[in-house]
Amino acid sequence: MAFVVTQLEKYLIENQARFYRLAYSYLQNREEALDAVQTAVCRALEGRGGLRSAEMMRSWFNRILINICLDMLRQKKRVVTVAPEDLTVGSYEDPLPADETLINRINALSLEEQTIIKLRFFEDLSLKEISEITNVNLNTVKTRLYGALKKLRISMEGEII
Amino acid sequence: MNELKKARAEYEAVPVPEELANIVQASIQQGKKNYWQKRLKQGFAVAAACLVLTFGVLNLSPTAAAIAADIPILSGLFQILTVRDFQKQEDGIDYQVSVPEVKAEGALAQQVNAAIQEQVDAHLARAVQDWQDYREAFFATGGTEEEWADREMNVVVDYEIKSQTDTSVSFVVSLAEGWVAAHEERYYYNLDLAQNQNITLQMLLGDDWVQICNDAIQREIAASVDEQGFSMFFPADEGGFVSVDENTAFYISADGTPVVTFPKYAIAAGAAGLPEFPIVVD
Numbered sequence: 166m167a168f169v170v171t172q173l174e175k176y177l178i179e180n181q182a183r184f185y186r187l188a189y190s191y192l193q194n195r196e197e198a199l200d201a202v203q204t205a206v207c208r209a210l211e212g213r214g215g216l217r218s219a220e221m222m223r224s225w226f227n228r229i230l231i232n233i234c235l236d237m238l239r240q241k242k243r244v245v246t247v248a249p250e251d252l253t254v255g256s257y258e259d260p261l262p263a264d265e266t267l268i269n270r271i272n273a274l275s276l277e278e279q280t281i282i283k284l285r286f287f288e289d290l291s292l293k294e295i296s297e298i299t300n301v302n303l304n305t306v307k308t309r310l311y312g313a314l315k316k317l318r319i320s321m322e323g324e325i326i
Numbered sequence: 327m328n329e330l331k332k333a334r335a336e337y338e339a340v341p342v343p344e345e346l347a348n349i350v351q352a353s354i355q356q357g358k359k360n361y362w363q364k365r366l367k368q369g370f371a372v373a374a375a376c377l378v379l380t381f382g383v384l385n386l387s388p389t390a391a392a393i394a395a396d397i398p399i400l401s402g403l404f405q406i407l408t409v410r411d412f413q414k415q416e417d418g419i420d421y422q423v424s425v426p427e428v429k430a431e432g433a434l435a436q437q438v439n440a441a442i443q444e445q446v447d448a449h450l451a452r453a454v455q456d457w458q459d460y461r462e463a464f465f466a467t468g469g470t471e472e473e474w475a476d477r478e479m480n481v482v483v484d485y486e487i488k489s490q491t492d493t494s495v496s497f498v499v500s501l502a503e504g505w506v507a508a509h510e511e512r513y514y515y516n517l518d519l520a521q522n523q524n525i526t527l528q529m530l531l532g533d534d535w536v537q538i539c540n541d542a543i544q545r546e547i548a549a550s551v552d553e554q555g556f557s558m559f560f561p562a563d564e565g566g567f568v569s570v571d572e573n574t575a576f577y578i579s580a581d582g583t584p585v586v587t588f589p590k591y592a593i594a595a596g597a598a599g600l601p602e603f604p605i606v607v608d
Contacts, residue, residue: 174354178597181350182342189340199343203353210357267333286330287337319330 170210172219176226177206183288184230190272190283191234201237205230221297227284228298235276270317278313281306347597359480359504362422403493404430404519408485410446418474419457423450423483426499428515432522438515442499445513446483449501453481456503479505488577488585493520496578512600514575514587527576530584531607539570539586542605558598567593579604 177184184205189198209216209226216225265273271282280299284290292310296303410425425446428435457479464474482502489496495517502510516525527535547567551557560566567588576586586603588594594601 170358174599177350177354178347178599181346185342185346186337186340190337195343199346199349202346203349206350206353207357207360210354211360213357213361266336267329268336271333283337287334 170213173209173213173216173222173226176222177209184226187227187283187288188230188234190287191231191276191279192237193272197237201230201233205233208233223290224294224297227288227290227294228300231280231298238276267317267319274313274316277301278309278316281310282313282317285310347595351597355504362480362482363420363478404428404435404495404517406485406487406495406497417454417457418477419453419479419481421450421481423481424485425483426485426497428495428517428519430519432519434517434519434522434524438517442513442515445499445501445511449483449503449511450481453479453503457505460505477505479503489580489582494518494525494578496525498577510590510600512575512587512589514577516576516578525578526572527570527574527584527586527605530578531605536570538607539574539603539605543567543570543586543603546603559594559601565593576605 181202184202185198188201188205189195192198192201205226209229212229216222271279274282277299281295284295284298285292290298292303292306296306299306301309405428406426407429408424409427410423412421412423414421423446425442427439427442460479461474464477480503482504483499484502485497485499487495487497495515497515499513499515500510501512517523518525527539531538544567547557547559550559562568570586574586575588576584579585584605586605588601590596590598590600592601
């Protein structure tokens, strides 16, 4: 047990910047992202009995973190305040305008799709890990990923996935 | 694909706030504390009953103690027994205490036991004092009885046997205190019970032990520097690592490798925890 705690602590400390960025990508707010990381780290150590093996650590912790971010978004009831001057023409015409940067188009996807894209391409997680994190079966993850890529108008060459 | 790379770069360019490291550290401590509190609440009644029983039986009957000691770990020249084992709550302090004792012939075991006893007593006394000081400061700055009732402190004494042979043992006693800030001390013991002496790094590594250790540690520190040139370890001229000496703590891992350890903050930022360096000889 002590061994697991040490490993978990090490993992959390070493990857803290990644956790912050992932949380920030959902919440788009510095304080809220810090809050999410804080809650997730605390909850992870508190509930470390749920961690069955060191190999599962990455997907186990990301699942906790993402669930917290999604909860926070739900709490905000997805009301996002944007100052009028920040509204681009595209933001009220087309949810996925082609001329937006890709990162903005990704953030305009559904939360399920966003999560898959971010974890796969920004966090380098395998589809199997994503399936564990999102609690969705592997084939559904694949289908959603292809759907999301299509919406983003990205074509992938070969079997990159 | 290029667009994805660009998006990833943008994603990774989000600046990370400076306070993140502190927040993560604090959350780790808080999470650990919550974990123990939860376990304590769940298992308190059962654990208390079991402990009283075990403790009582071990103390009453030498045979029972011998049998109990044989089961977990050791036989031969010596045994390591838990001599004080209790969990209790008193004046807002949660205690989780397991104190080891070395049972063996000779003066070394007695010395070690006396040293452990002293460390544990000092730790418990300091914890009570710290808590008392905090309490006074709390009320002096306008805290109410009601708010105080929510506060708790954890005091943990525990030990871990790192390795053992028929005649030697390496173990660590850790003394921790957790409330607003967490504080932990570790004492390492490496005993040769056949020769009745402490095992030293010199015995394990030979006369060049200082050089061997320093080389291994410097190598690890150099390897810890990331692409941006950042390392958790302090530079040598800013309180960082200079050299090992007779007082440098270490334990012996299961494969016989000596592992040199440093207290938190001694040579690195707090986020590095308690740095450990296995000294592998080619």
